[in-house]
Every structure is written in structure tokens, then in C-alpha cells.
Amino acid sequence: MHIFAEKAGMTRRQFLKGSGLLAVTVIVSGIFAKIGIDAFAAGDNYIAQRAAGLYSLDEKMALRKSHENPEIIEIYREFLSPGEEKYLSAKAHHLLHTKYGKNIPAFIEELKAPGQNENSHEAA
Amino acid sequence: MSEEIKGKILKHDTQTRTMHWIHLLAFIILGLTGIGFYWDIAGIANIFGGPANASLVHRWTGVIFTLGPTLYILLNFDRFSRFVDTISTFTRNDFAWLKTMGGYVPFIKAEHTPPQEKYNAGQKILGGLIIAGCLLIIITGFPMWLWRDMLSSAFLALCYNIHFWTAMIMILLVAGHFFLAAIHPKSRVEFASMMLDGYVDAQVTAHHNAKWFTQLQKIE
Numbered sequence: 435m436h437i438f439a440e441k442a443g444m445t446r447r448q449f450l451k452g453s454g455l456l457a458v459t460v461i462v463s464g465i466f467a468k469i470g471i472d473a474f475a476a477g478d479n480y481i482a483q484r485a486a487g488l489y490s491l492d493e494k495m496a497l498r499k500s501h502e503n504p505e506i507i508e509i510y511r512e513f514l515s516p517g518e519e520k521y522l523s524a525k526a527h528h529l530l531h532t533k534y535g536k537n538i539p540a541f542i543e544e545l546k547a548p549g550q551n552e553n554s555h556e557a558a
Numbered sequence: 559m560s561e562e563i564k565g566k567i568l569k570h571d572t573q574t575r576t577m578h579w580i581h582l583l584a585f586i587i588l589g590l591t592g593i594g595f596y597w598d599i600a601g602i603a604n605i606f607g608g609p610a611n612a613s614l615v616h617r618w619t620g621v622i623f624t625l626g627p628t629l630y631i632l633l634n635f636d637r638f639s640r641f642v643d644t645i646s647t648f649t650r651n652d653f654a655w656l657k658t659m660g661g662y663v664p665f666i667k668a669e670h671t672p673p674q675e676k677y678n679a680g681q682k683i684l685g686g687l688i689i690a691g692c693l694l695i696i697i698t699g700f701p702m703w704l705w706r707d708m709l710s711s712a713f714l715a716l717c718y719n720i721h722f723w724t725a726m727i728m729i730l731l732v733a734g735h736f737f738l739a740a741i742h743p744k745s746r747v748e749f750a751s752m753m754l755d756g757y758v759d760a761q762v763t764a765h766h767n768a769k770w771f772t773q774l775q776k777i778e
Binding site: 435436437438439440441442443444445447448449451452453454455456459462463466467469470473474476477 | 564568646698701716771
């Protein structure tokens with residue numbers, strides 16, 4: 435009964451192949467990281483350009499705040515809160531707030547109900 | 559080989575077997591948790607304490623999956639280099655072996671199997687695919703964990719796709735590897751050499767890995 439084993443150590447060819455594979459691993463990881471960094475930079479650049487575009491559009495607007503818009507002021511004074519600018523009036527709350535659901539006819543009936551707009555949402 | 563050779567060959571030493579066991583267990587845990595996430599299988603996630611814990615287990619097992627071979631390579635660079643040299647060297651004998659698939663496939667006749675090195679041509683291809691697959695899984699896994707909040711969704715989607723498809727291929731490869739290493743009657747004779755004591759029968763090696771056998775030295 436004999437015991438056999440392979441020789442320890444490595445030849446120059448084996449060393450080069452082992453090191454070569456490690457080098458390839460580092461290069462592949464580096465290329466992948468570069469793709470990730472470039473994708474991140476492209477995303478970052480897009481966000482910066484988009485923000486700059488929105489700010490530049492906003493700066494060009496004559497009216498930049500909704501509560502200073504004469505049409506909004508008028509609709510509140512004449513309809514949503516007659517005689518004053520009460521932005522959270524019951525009628526404004528009822529008409530302007532979004533409701534979600536499938537029963538659209540019921541929502542329309544609710545809006546048409548007499549007295550609904552004036553009183554029912556004061557407490558809401 | 560007519561002459562009978564009595565003896566044993568130390569094919570895989572303790573560190574190689576330890577690394578193989580660690581990588582195997584990590585792979586099973588990663589595969590199970592990964593399949594659990596992808597197909598939203600509550601039964602698998604619950605084995606690990608629910609989806610959140612399964613996610614934690616997946617990530618930290620991924621660290622073990624990465625550190626296991628890394629430490630092995632750093633501490634056993636000579637063994638690693640010999641392995642890389644063997645699996646990346648294809649000779650005429652390897653191509654001849656591939657033509658008959660070493661006689662492992664029932665419907666391909668193989669009257670004569672060409673002499674093979676420590677690993678046969680099939681094992682060489684598997685070794686290369688496992689190394690490439692592990693690398694892809696590792697380099698796509700960590701960005702999904704560590705930098706998911708800052709990376710672009712397009713790059714993360716690329717990572718997810720590479721990670722998933724590589725994992726699927728790896729699971730199939732490992733299933734084939736398990737069949738040949740543990741079940742197939744012709745090749746399971748080497749099972750203990752990686753999973754238990756590291757030794758393989760000299761007579762078997764002289765037949766299956768004739769080229770390698772001639773390079774071995776008698777130590778006892």
C-alpha cells in the first residue's frame with residue numbers, strides 16, 4: 435500500500451496563469467465598476483440638467499406663486515369663498531380635493547346635493 | 559492498465575476540501591434564498607425566519623461565498639495556480655475526451671478514453687464556468703446590496719439580470735456536477751476525495767487521470 439501526492443510548489447507557467455486570472459478578475463471588476471460609475475454620473479448629470487431646466491422655466495414665469503395669481507384670487511372671491519380669500523373653505527375643499535373610488539355617479543350626486551358645499555365639510 | 563496498483567492518492571488536501579465545503583454550503587443557502595425571493599415562495603423564506611431575515615442571510619452568506627475562495631487563493635496561491643494551469647490547458651487528448659464525453663454519456667460509445675490530467679476535459683470546462691459564474695455573481699451582487707440607493711435603475715436592472723441568469727446557469731451546472739460526482743456509478747468513486755478524507759484509489763486514478771498519475775510522487 436503506497437500513498438501518492440502531487441509535487442508542491444509551482445512552475446513559472448503556473449504562476450503566470452494564476453496571477454493572470456487574478457489580473458483578469460480585477461480588470462473585469464474594474465470595467466464593471468466603471469460602467470456603474472458612468473451610469474451613476476449620467477443619471478446625476480440628467481437630474482442636474484432637469485433641475486436647472488425647471489428653475490430656468492420658473493424664473494421666466496410672470497407669476498411664480500399660485501396665491502398671487504389674480505385668476506385664483508378672483509375664483510376664491512367670487513365662487514369658492516364669496517367675498518374673501520379663504521383658501522381652505524368648505525366649498526374649495528369639496529370641489530378641489532381629489533377623491534378616489536369606482537362609483538363616479540355617486541360622487542357626482544354628492545357634489546349636486548343641496549347645501550353639501552356650504553356646511554358639510556367645515557369640520558373636515 | 560493491466561498491472562494492479564495498490565495505494566491511495568491525496569487528491570485534495572484539507573484546505574481545498576474545507577474551501578469546497580464552505581462554498582458548497584454557501585451556494586446552497588444562496589440558491590435557496592435567491593429562488594425564494596425571485597418567485598416569492600413564502601415556504602423558503604420562512605425557513606430563514608421570513609423574507610427580511612432571508613434577505614439578510616442571503617447577503618451575509620454572499621460575503622462568505624466571496625471570502626471563502628479569496629482566502630483560499632491568498633493562502634494557497636501555488637495550489638490555485640496549478641488548478642488554473644490545469645483547467646486552462648486543452649490538449650489533443652482533451653478534445654478527444656470531449657468527442658466521447660469520457661464514456662459518461664450512455665448513447666456515445668467510448669472504447670478508449672484518452673489519458674487525462676488531474677481533471678478531465680469536462681471538469682476543466684466546469685471549473686472555468688464556475689470561476690466565471692462566481693465572479694459575475696459576486697460583482698453584480700454587492701452593488702445591489704451596498705449601493706442600491708445611489709445607482710441608476712438601468713445599471714441595477716443590468717445587475718439583477720446578470721445575477722439571476724448566471725445563478726440559474728450555475729445551479730444547473732452544480733446539479734450536473736453533483737450527479738457525476740455523487741450518483742453516476744463510473745465517477746462517484748472519487749466522491750470521498752473532495753467530501754471526506756481527500757484520498758482516491760490509485761488504480762482508479764491510473765485509469766481516469768493517467769497523465770496526472772505519471773507526475774505523482776510516492777510519499778509513503
